[in-house]
Amino acid sequence: MKSEPDVYSIDHLAAEPNQTDYWDGIRNYQVRNFMRDVMQVGDRAFFYHSNCKVPGIAGTMSIVRSAYPDHTAFIDTEKYYDPKSDPNNPRWLMVDVKLESKFPRFIALSELRRQEVLADMLVLRRGNRLSVTPVTENEWNHIVSMVENS
DNA sequence: GCCAACGTTGGC
């Protein structure tokens, strides 16, 4: 799950009560459908820092609430306000996440790209613009081992 | 339903 650290970093999440927050601002149908149809409570996710000096993975989270309406779409002062999202039939959804661990060492995108095992990882794919993408068990385990073995 | 124009994402 990508977030721009200047806007919301892993340290922001760490500072929240119970280290838990809602993941708002998803305005892409593919990602919305993924959250709605695939993500479940108990699933885990990487916290990825995007659009910054050193992009990469900062830690892990778990999903603690499954998809429900993203209320920020209804508020016209919000960055991701969408007048077409009707409160009676919400167009956009969000999930709640809880910080699981901040990695003792940040895993940079450049390092991820050097891993042959991760060659097909969706988030690394050229032209990928989805802010949430699935991770295979192999990819997950490999990245976790990169942290542990460093 | 096609597709050009436009806007956004995000690495570099």
Place this chain on the structure above:
DNA sequence: GCCAACGTTGGC
């Protein structure tokens, strides 16, 4: 700041 890639919009 550049620009490739891709999603969305809207005219037709």
